[in-house]
Amino acid sequence: DTEVTQTPKHLVMGMTNKKSLKCEQHMGHRAMYWYKQKAKKPPELMFVYSYEKLSINESVPSRFSPECPNSSLLNLHLHALQPEDSALYLCASRGRVPDTQYFGPGTRLTVL
Amino acid sequence: QKEVEQNSGPLSVPEGAIASLNCTYSDRGSQSFFWYRQYSGKSPELIMFIYSNGDKEDGRFTAQLNKASQYVSLLIRDSQPSDSATYLCAVNNGWSGNTPLVFGKGTRLSVIA
Numbered sequence: 001d002t003e004v005t006q007t008p009k010h011l012v013m014g015m016t017n018k019k020s021l022k023c024e025q026h027m028g029h030r031a032m033y034w035y036k037q038k039a040k041k042p043p044e045l046m047f048v049y050s051y052e053k054l055s056i057n058e059s060v061p062s063r064f065s066p067e068c069p070n071s072s073l074l075n076l077h078l079h080a081l082q083p084e085d086s087a088l089y090l091c092a093s094r095g096r097v098p099d100t101q102y103f104g105p106g107t108r109l110t111v112l
Numbered sequence: 113q114k115e116v117e118q119n120s121g122p123l124s125v126p127e128g129a130i131a132s133l134n135c136t137y138s139d140r141g142s143q144s145f146f147w148y149r150q151y152s153g154k155s156p157e158l159i160m161f162i163y164s165n166g167d168k169e170d171g172r173f174t175a176q177l178n179k180a181s182q183y184v185s186l187l188i189r190d191s192q193p194s195d196s197a198t199y200l201c202a203v204n205n206g207w208s209g210n211t212p213l214v215f216g217k218g219t220r221l222s223v224i225a
Contacts, residue, residue, distance in 0.1 A: 099144050
């Protein structure tokens with residue numbers, strides 16, 4: 001099973017709302033990622049968690065707050081977003097042997 | 113700065129032809145190489161990975177790796193309209209929490225029926 005699940009599939013929120021994106025994998029992967037993707041662009045790395053610790057934050061604004069409650073779950077908390085934050089948010093996890101990375105289906109976020 | 117370069121396309125091929133997608137990378141220490149297919153509005157799907165020099169075949173797909181020349185390619189035989197998508201090349205320089213995959217910008221493939 002190489003499945004990474006993400007909820008919700010779609011999310012519409014206002015600029016004053018607080019919402020969370022969720023990601024789950026049961027492949028035993030110890031690296032998990034959040035990416036943001038705009039139309040016709042490659043995925044843009046936001047955060048990396050390695051062994052449940054935040055190892056990379058690609059200078060993401062603080063209105064995005066990641067959390068890794070355990071080795072299978074990854075959350076992205078959203079607060080006071082801007083319309084330009086509208087994008088497809090992708091979660092991914094990566095194993096070591098084999099060294100392969102799988103993406104979830106993504107959450108399509110629209111900020112009004 | 114570790115870079116992965118791909119021709120953005122679009123690459124147009126007729127149905128039934130071989131589509132050839134190419135990718136070059138800058139870091140000689142790169143260890144593993146991946147091809148993802150992404151349909152419009154969907155998430156990237158891993159279709160091939162290769163670690164050693166040479167060819168690796170899986171169905172209609174063949175990945176080719178040449179570490180000396182620092183390029184990796186993806187051949188799609190008997191191309192179908194359903195293969196029309198953006199293909200992302202990704203390169204790994206080692207497994208640790210601080211070495212995420214480096215992605216190219218993707219090549220858009222259009223298979224014409």
